Amino acid sequence: MEIFTINMGAYDVRVTRKRVKNINFRIGPHGEALMSIPLHVSHAEAERIAREHASWFERALTRSQARKGEAPVQWGTGEKLNVWGRPVTLRVLPPSETSAPCELRDDELLVRDGPSAVWRSHEVENWLQQELMAYLNDILLDRELAIGCTPTHITIRRMKTRWGSCTPSTGRIRMNTALAECPHACANTVLVHELCHLIAHDHGPRFQALMDLHCPGWRVTQRWLDDHPPRAL
Ligand SMILES: [Zn+2]
Incomplete structure (x- = not known):
């Protein structure tokens, strides 16, 4: 790319x-x-x-x-966002001062300056996607073995209304980039939720039993997710 x-x-x-x-x-x-x-x-x-x-x-x-009818976010120094549920402040650095496009250092997300706010927002978005993918890679095998199913693809993208979705017939799972802005439990819950859907397609008793078994506490996290719709960017 x-x-x-x-x-x-x-x-x-x-x-x-x-x-x-x-x-x-x-x-x-x-x-x-x-x-x-x-x-x-x-x-x-x-x-x-x-x-x-x-x-x-x-x-x-x-x-x-x-x-x-509103001014777009400028992705400039001082703007706030959450990373894994923790508030961080954006700091834009001139390209001469950093080689990484985007890097978390303590409470600051350092973003290499580019030609425009759009450019910076894409750097942040790419970085959030990489964060989420790294976390999913850490936990995926364990969850797959426990639940007994394997997705064919996991794609990460920004979605306006859903935290995750899946297509049981193809085994595809989609996860919302915004999960990297929420506490880790959210990404875990959504991953387990979608994996369980590969077995139980609706939210019926079988699905709930699978969730209770593989993700205790999922109801609390689910409520939190319902109360905090994904940021549209
Ligand atoms: Zn569902």
Whole structure:
């Protein structure tokens, strides 16, 4: 995966080159212009395509600003967020002072400065995803062996309303990036919840018995999660 920005004058388009079939355009949660391109599309081609879609971006950006009507988070020094349920303060460092894009040091999350707030928010988001993936990797095998099922894929992404979801027919589990902002018990509970769904598809007595067995205390964590909807970013 590779990320670069194309300056369009009044705004930037953040381009992600990755394993996708088609070129996609969208407006991100911060009102940023985003484009994803397949691996074979060159930088120059991406730039040409972005310019061809300038009027689409402009219309979409205006719509998203009108919808929001609020200033976007700037991801600047002093902003607060939670990491594993603990408040941390963001500190933006010039690239000359740090080699890591994002790094937790005591109560500060150090973020290497980039071209825009959008850039910084993606660095933070990537870092949260890595944190969550590392934690899941630590506990996954143990939970799999205990429950007796193995997911085919676990993907981590930011979801607006759900903490996790799964597709029993394919064995896929999706986990919300925002779990890395909550206490560890939350990620554990959601993982066990989705693993149990691979066996019991609804929330009936069988599911509840599995949860009681493999995640004692899940009802308390579940209530906490219900009371704290995932941050949309
Ligand atoms: Zn469920």
